Amino acid sequence: xxxxxxxxPTKAGAALFATVSMMASLxxxxxxxxxxxxxxxKGTKKNFDFIRMDAxxxxxxxxxxxxxxxxxxxxxSNKLLKSVAxxxxxxxxxxxxxxxxxxxxxxxxRMVIVxxxxxxxxxxxxxPADTDLIAYNPNTGLVYECNDTAGEVWVIDPAAKTITTTxxxxxxxxxxxxxxxxxxxxYQAAKGTSTIAVIDPVNNKIGxxxxxxxxxxxxxxxxxxxxxxxxxxxSGNLLxxxxxxxxxxxxxxxxxxxxxxxxxxEWHRAYVPSRDGKMSVISIExxxxxxxxxxxxxxxxxxxxxxxxxxxxxxAYSKGGECFVQPLIPQK
Numbered sequence: 001x002x003x004x005x006x007x008x009p010t011k012a013g014a015a016l017f018a019t020v021s022m023m024a025s026l027x028x029x030x031x032x033x034x035x036x037x038x039x040x041x042k043g044t045k046k047n048f049d050f051i052r053m054d055a056x057x058x059x060x061x062x063x064x065x066x067x068x069x070x071x072x073x074x075x076x077s078n079k080l081l082k083s084v085a086x087x088x089x090x091x092x093x094x095x096x097x098x099x100x101x102x103x104x105x106x107x108x109x110r111m112v113i114v115x116x117x118x119x120x121x122x123x124x125x126x127x128p129a130d131t132d133l134i135a136y137n138p139n140t141g142l143v144y145e146c147n148d149t150a151g152e153v154w155v156i157d158p159a160a161k162t163i164t165t166t167x168x169x170x171x172x173x174x175x176x177x178x179x180x181x182x183x184x185x186x187y188q189a190a191k192g193t194s195t196i197a198v199i200d201p202v203n204n205k206i207g208x209x210x211x212x213x214x215x216x217x218x219x220x221x222x223x224x225x226x227x228x229x230x231x232x233x234x235s236g237n238l239l240x241x242x243x244x245x246x247x248x249x250x251x252x253x254x255x256x257x258x259x260x261x262x263x264x265x266e267w268h269r270a271y272v273p274s275r276d277g278k279m280s281v282i283s284i285e286x287x288x289x290x291x292x293x294x295x296x297x298x299x300x301x302x303x304x305x306x307x308x309x310x311x312x313x314x315x316a317y318s319k320g321g322e323c324f325v326q327p328l329i330p331q332k
Contacts, residue, residue: 033281033328036312038324048063048323049091060305063090064089069083070112088106089106090148093135095158100116101116102136108126111156124161125162133146137186138183140183152167152169173191178230194217195210198210215251220261224240231284238253264313271313273301278295279295303316
């Protein structure tokens with residue numbers, strides 16, 4: 001019987017195998033999110049800060065800080081409805097009952113109230129310093145506005161157009177904030193101390209402090225109701241906190257230049273873009289976090305939102321002096 005022996009692979013053969021393996025890996029990861037056609041936002045320029053989803057009206061809400069506008073994009077028609085002249089904007093939240101968008105505004109420092117039907121400025125609330133991220137509690141009708149210069153959160157009554165309370169948070173500054181189901185807790189990221197402050201919206205006092213250590217610089221956050229867990233995007237890792245114990249129960253590797261993240265609650269999937277040009281796609285499971293892959297995105301992109309009805313992932317970025325929003329179609 002003739003015995004066939006495996007010959008030692010040549011350098012060329014080894015290189016070809018490595019190239020094919022790499023291409024197969026890239027194709028597999030890219031299939032997680034198939035890029036759609038970028039949509040040019042005509043007449044706009046420069047960078048975005050945060051983008052959010054108005055799920056009820058099927059709109060993207062874009063804090064277009066570099067363009068000094070608040071941009072509203074209709075997903076159904078794939079069109080920019082309006083760039084509302086607001087001066088510099090950072091973030092936005094939705095008051096569906098009253099029909100307003102509350103927008104973090106600067107130059108001058110204030111919260112801008114935008115009529116969500118007319119897409120016109122309907123009022124403003126001056127703030128003591130520049131604003132950043134923002135959230136709305138429909139149970140109380142109050143807005144939580146982050147101070148971009150210090151560890152403070154202003155509690156704003158938009159009807160009375162006044163700041164009712166200032167919540168002091170340890171650290172040099174605050175980043176993203178997220179409510180849990182029923183708006184029983186507000187979670188606030190503190191980047192200076194790399195902690196999460198747990199705020200009681202009834203009395204607007206901090207009841208607990210959770211540490212992200214050894215991870216640092218918490219930014220984007222989302223609440224995963226099905227697991228009573230908080231997802232926190234730090235520099236280099238996505239953390240999953242158990243909200244009952246306040247302990248980190250799982251981690252998954254992400255990029256190092258994180259600003260925002262988005263969560264698809266129905267598909268249990270987190271999307272974490274880093275400004276170094278990749279989107280980490282992470283499955284949220286009862287056993288912990290599972291990195292499904294990293295998908296290439298335009299360098300400098302740090303803004304993301306998910307349309308819950310279609311599960312489409314949206315990003316916003318500037319390139320060559322022009323601004324775009326782009327859909328990324330996920331594969332389940």
